[in-house]
Amino acid sequence: MMNLSDNSDSEERFVQLFARNERQLRIFVRSMGLDWTAVDDVIQTVSLVMWRKWDEFEVGEDPEVDFLKWGRVIARFEVLKFRRKMARDRHVFDEDLMKKLAEATEASDANGNDHYREALAECLKKLPEKSNAMISAAYQGDRTIRELAGDIGKSATALYKVLDRIRKSLQSCIEARISATEGRGA
Amino acid sequence: MKDDDSDLQDLILGHLDGRLSDTEFSELQERLDSDESARLKYASLARLDTELRDGGFEEEKVIYFSEKQSAGVVKSPALWVLAAAIVALAAWVGILLNDGGDEAFSQAPMNGVAVISAEAQAIWVTDKNRNLRQGVALEPGRLVLNSGLAQIDFYGGASISLSGPAELELVSRDAAVLHRGRIKADVPPAARGFEIRVGEVVIEDLGTSFGLAADPESGAADLVVFDGEVRTLAGEETPKSYFGGDSVHLNNGKSSPQAMDAAGEFPGIADVMAGAGDRDVSRYARWKEASLKRRLDERLIAYYDFEDLTNLSRRLPNRAANEGGADLDGGIVGARVADGRWPQKTGLDFRLEGDRVRFQIPGAFDNLSIYAWVRIDALDRQMNSLFLTDYYDPQEFHWQLSDLGRLHFASSPKGVEDLKLHNRRFYSDVFWTPEMSGQWFLLATTVDLEKQKVIHFINGEAVGCSGGTNMEKPLRKFRIGGADLGNWTEPIWPKGQLRTLNGRIDEFALFDAVLSPEEIRAIYEIGKPD
Numbered sequence: 001m002m003n004l005s006d007n008s009d010s011e012e013r014f015v016q017l018f019a020r021n022e023r024q025l026r027i028f029v030r031s032m033g034l035d036w037t038a039v040d041d042v043i044q045t046v047s048l049v050m051w052r053k054w055d056e057f058e059v060g061e062d063p064e065v066d067f068l069k070w071g072r073v074i075a076r077f078e079v080l081k082f083r084r085k086m087a088r089d090r091h092v093f094d095e096d097l098m099k100k101l102a103e104a105t106e107a108s109d110a111n112g113n114d115h116y117r118e119a120l121a122e123c124l125k126k127l128p129e130k131s132n133a134m135i136s137a138a139y140q141g142d143r144t145i146r147e148l149a150g151d152i153g154k155s156a157t158a159l160y161k162v163l164d165r166i167r168k169s170l171q172s173c174i175e176a177r178i179s180a181t182e183g184r185g186a
Numbered sequence: 187m188k189d190d191d192s193d194l195q196d197l198i199l200g201h202l203d204g205r206l207s208d209t210e211f212s213e214l215q216e217r218l219d220s221d222e223s224a225r226l227k228y229a230s231l232a233r234l235d236t237e238l239r240d241g242g243f244e245e246e247k248v249i250y251f252s253e254k255q256s257a258g259v260v261k262s263p264a265l266w267v268l269a270a271a272i273v274a275l276a277a278w279v280g281i282l283l284n285d286g287g288d289e290a291f292s293q294a295p296m297n298g299v300a301v302i303s304a305e306a307q308a309i310w311v312t313d314k315n316r317n318l319r320q321g322v323a324l325e326p327g328r329l330v331l332n333s334g335l336a337q338i339d340f341y342g343g344a345s346i347s348l349s350g351p352a353e354l355e356l357v358s359r360d361a362a363v364l365h366r367g368r369i370k371a372d373v374p375p376a377a378r379g380f381e382i383r384v385g386e387v388v389i390e391d392l393g394t395s396f397g398l399a400a401d402p403e404s405g406a407a408d409l410v411v412f413d414g415e416v417r418t419l420a421g422e423e424t425p426k427s428y429f430g431g432d433s434v435h436l437n438n439g440k441s442s443p444q445a446m447d448a449a450g451e452f453p454g455i456a457d458v459m460a461g462a463g464d465r466d467v468s469r470y471a472r473w474k475e476a477s478l479k480r481r482l483d484e485r486l487i488a489y490y491d492f493e494d495l496t497n498l499s500r501r502l503p504n505r506a507a508n509e510g511g512a513d514l515d516g517g518i519v520g521a522r523v524a525d526g527r528w529p530q531k532t533g534l535d536f537r538l539e540g541d542r543v544r545f546q547i548p549g550a551f552d553n554l555s556i557y558a559w560v561r562i563d564a565l566d567r568q569m570n571s572l573f574l575t576d577y578y579d580p581q582e583f584h585w586q587l588s589d590l591g592r593l594h595f596a597s598s599p600k601g602v603e604d605l606k607l608h609n610r611r612f613y614s615d616v617f618w619t620p621e622m623s624g625q626w627f628l629l630a631t632t633v634d635l636e637k638q639k640v641i642h643f644i645n646g647e648a649v650g651c652s653g654g655t656n657m658e659k660p661l662r663k664f665r666i667g668g669a670d671l672g673n674w675t676e677p678i679w680p681k682g683q684l685r686t687l688n689g690r691i692d693e694f695a696l697f698d699a700v701l702s703p704e705e706i707r708a709i710y711e712i713g714k715p716d
Contacts, residue, residue: 023240031232035204036239091201091211097219104225105232120237139238145203156205161358164199168192171234 014054017067018047025071031105032079033093042082046075076102115178123173131166138163194224198231298323298621299359300340305716306461308334309350319716320462323621328355331367337458343377344391346370349453353402357383364407368399370452373414387436388419394430397452406437408449463529469716470528476712477693481505485555485699487666488514488547492692495523495532502534502543516543521672526692527559527626527715533692534672537563541686542673547666547696554664555697556585557630557643557706558671559713561690563623565589571685572629573694576668577676578602583664585631586685591618592652593642595631599662602678610661611654614642626692628710634700635661641703646710648703666696 025046029039050057050071057070079098086092093101124132137148145163149156197214200206206214217224302322310318311330318329324338331350339345342360352367361381373380373391380391384400384407394414400407409416413430418441426441428434433449434441477491486506495502495518502516518534520541526533534543558572568589575582583597593614600608618627630643638660642649651657668675671694672687693713701709 023236026240027233027236030202030236031229033201033228091204091206091208093215093218097215100222101218101225101228104222105229108226108229108233116233117237120234135238158358160200160203160205164196167199167231167234168195171195171231174234175230 010054014051018050018071021068021071022047024068025075028072028102028105029075029079032076032098032101034079034082038082038086042075042078045078045082046071049074049078072102072106116174119174119177120170122177123170126173127166127170131169134162134166135170191227194227195231198228199235202232202235298341299326299356300324300338302336303339303345304337304455304458304462306335306458306465308336310336321625321715323623324356325621326356326358328353328365335453335458335461337455340377340380342380344371344373344380345455346372346382347452347454347458364398364400366400366402368397368450368452370397370412370454371395372455384436386420390417390419390425392417397449399449399452404437406435408444409434409436409441410446410449410452465716466528466530470530473527473531473713477505480695481507483697484508485697486510487549487551487696487698488545489696490516490543490694492526492533492694493531495534497523499523510547514545514547516545516671518543524690526690527561527713531692533559533561533690535690536672536687539684539686540673542675543671544675545666545669545671547669550581550663550665551698552663553635553698553700554583554633555630555695555699555701555706556632557628557693557695557701557709558691559626559693560629560687561624561626561692562587562618563689564620565591565618566688567683567685569594569683569685571670571673571687572691573669573671574674574685575666576670576674578678579665579667581662581665582667582669587618587629587687588613591616593617593629593631593644593649595633595640595642597633597661597664599660606655608656608659610656610659612640612642612651612657613653614644615650615652617644617649626715628706628713630701630706630709632700632706633661633664635663643703643706643710645714646707648706 022043026039026043029042029046030036034042053074057067076099079102080095083092083095083098124135127135137143138145141148143151145159146156149159194217197206197210197217200210201214218228301324302318302320305320308318309332311332312318329338329348331348331352331354333350335350336348337345338348338354338356340356340359340362342358344360346354346362347370348354349368352369353365354367354369355363355365357363360377360379361383363383369382371380371382371391372395373393375393378391378393382389382391382398384398385405387407389396389398389409392415394416395412396414396416397410397412398407409418409428410433411428411430415430416428416432417425418428418436419425431446433444433446435444435448477493480486481489481491483489483506486508488504488510489506490502491505492502500518502518504510504512504514504516506514520538521534521536521543522541523532524535525531536542556573560572562570565587566589570587570589572587573585575584578584578598578601580599580601580603581597582601583595586594588594594611596609596611598605598609628643628645630646632641632643633639634641640651640657640661642651671691674683674685677683677685
């Protein structure tokens, strides 16, 4: 029997846990090869399903890990369900590969990368200002690459090439930092 | 240089951005399916992509949640003001950008980024499906020049002379990687920002001329600026500028000044042209000798060598030594005298609606071989005339190119009567694509009435037949009568149909015989432009 206050506590806890894990879930869904519109749709559904089943969810020893694990089970199911609807869309991976990609995401998590965001922030700082501006324009702005390219009179292909170069250097910077951190046994 | 991992990352980022081609998508799916480390890479780049999009580098604040709105974080104000970002971007893009062009948006596949504009004793290392020579459009990829000199004009406007042995990787219309060998670059103001990478150093040209030599063993390079300004970028270090008269040795990201002549000679465009001139002279001389012999071939119906034409020429002489003589001379209408395969040789340029050479060739022929050296500039009509008899009377034939890039031969024993039932048409495989614009081809077709066999040849090689109509029905003796080279007089359909050739012709022959594949091959070998 829950009283009103328990109930609102419970809701607050869910909100907090979900918010804290939402990006991990978005990464998980994204890494199964969905485009952003699909990611947004699926995450919306996942949040509702989780909230509906929140009562059934039993919190284990580490609430966050378990919450994320539980969220991923639901997300995987929702992605595959979503996939069947959009199977004829362009460039959607087949179901088997989606499952394997989901495993890869979980596996890379298991290697422990708590320091990911720290590393990303550091690596972004190290980028030349102009590269930062490019990332910002590409990811934070409300204009598509194609529109940006039009603004500056270049082709989208050309702009993507620049963006690819920056993202690849970010990626190797992050990988280097994480392995260095892990190496220190921190 | 792209390694495997870099390729994979490009594919993954391309997929995340939703901009892969179908082929690339299949390649990615295959690699992910078969390789766990590739999947891990996908996972980590998807993570990076998500973190960047969701603002992963900022502290998140949980602000709201309700059942209607899924839980979310509110992003703090963006770190950068977008407008400023775009301005910075515009200024910068010109410098660092590998402009891949607009290939993603163009209708026809046009992947060329540069063209070989001149050669001197150039020996290329290529696989056998690739024929590197003057006029060939080059797609991104590696060029290996064993020896000799070649001039390569980038579509972005820069021009480089490459001295063999050398390995150059074309990246885009404005960028290349020099793996080994030496180049001299000439970069006009319009092509400012042209980049050459050597090792880890990017050399950016600011409208000038410079020489660069790369030694693959040591990874070192020599840079000599002849004129203007060149900037070097190594990693994220501050760019360094060099000016006319500067000469530096680049090694491991370090640069040390050296004497101007320490790096040796950098052959330039003039050297390529001079060398090319020698080669042209000998090529032309070889062809000329063979052409003089060809006149004596008794199987000829008529032979036109297009030699020694001037702007006053209105007659295209028949050079065949047998009986036809001057009666078979062609009449030049409109078409202008222009360079042929070599600067020493004349040819005719066909372009305008009226351009043609008129012929009147009587008689009936048991067999037929026909060849022409043609520079195809564009196939912009549905059908593009090589040699078309007027109208399409019984037993006449039409020899032309389709807009799809195929060579067509057609003849109908009944002329235009019920074309569907009687018209025999033979299409070659597609051999021409727009990248080949401006190249010379030996086009030939042989028709053997006894064996009822039509064979198309491109540059001396028989090519397959991609289709046609009524090909199994017998062909009969041929007639020509009034006919045009490069056009069509009296089109079948009342409103007419333009079939004007867009290109040049500098040799044309008709035989009442079936030339053997070896003979066609020999005509190509002796007459090929380089």
